[in-house]
Amino acid sequence: MTEDWELERSDLVATLAHELRSPLTGVKGFVQAVLNRWDRLTDEQKKFMLSTALVDADRLSRLITEMLDVARLDTGRLQLHRRPTDPGPIAQRVVGSVSMTTSREITLEVADDLPEIDADPDKLAQVLTNLVDNGVRHGDGTVAVSLAAEEGYVRFRVEDGGDGIPDQVREHVFTKWWTGDKSMGTGLGLYVVGGLVDAHGGSIALDDRPGGGARIDVSWPVYAD
Structure with a gap:
């Protein structure tokens, strides 16, 4: 039982690291590009980059919410505001x-x-x-x-x-x-x-x-x- 739990926890950590890396890299990359090239970018380019960063940030937020809900479902501590x-x-x-x-x-x-x-x-x-x-x-x-x-x-x-x-x-x-x-x-x-x-x-x-x-x-x- 302990070995199964340890394996599941390892799978969870590995999956989280993989899934979080991509949107986090996107957010960092686009924000860095806007900061470094602000005076050379058009308003449309700035809007596109920031909008893309926002989409990636929303994905990060959903992943974190998903992980918290898994823990709450598994432990019977899910709270609903119906x-x-x-x-x-x-x-x-x-x-x-x-x-x-x-x-x-x-x-x-x-x-x-x-x-x-x-x-x-x-x-x-x-x-x-x-x-x-x-x-x-x-x-x-x-x-x-x-x-x-x-x-x-x-x-x-x-x-x-x-x-x-x-x-x-x-x-x-x-x-x-x-x-x-x-x-x-x-x-x-x-x-x-x-x-x-x-x-x-x-x-x-x-x-x-x-x-x-x-x-x-x-x-x-x-x-x-």
Whole structure:
């Protein structure tokens, strides 16, 4: 048991070091370039460099939040600040943010008159960010995000192209360290998604996308007065 724990801790440290290095290098590089060449850069160049540094800083912040939530989920110390939440604007913000980090097309369809859901808005944004980012990382073509009302729930659907997820590995998708066939990410994003959705009383379903690819549906409880 001790050896397994030590191995997991070593894996965690190695993964963190790898994942944090890239955005941190980006932030440092762009900020240094702006400082060293301030008088020679146009306003557009400055804006581009600082915007890129901000995207990398946001990624660092998400990684740190993810790691803290893993620890809290594992120890049962997760705290939620739940309140009536309009999911549409949060989904729009998430799609806009992730779109800034990729050349892949991400579409969003939000049904009219969605009910408010019972959610910690920050955790909802984290769940959607991880799902959309997962679609970008592991699929091909367009990532399609949609929100629709179901009886007692709002359904968040994220679909991507590609080969989909084989039946034999689906049970592992929301477990710790799962990264799929491509060695990208911490392998903790969907583990956190599963924990946060479960903590809110929701559920997750994984299926094939018609025409190829993967489909993840999250059913999130609506707010009850």
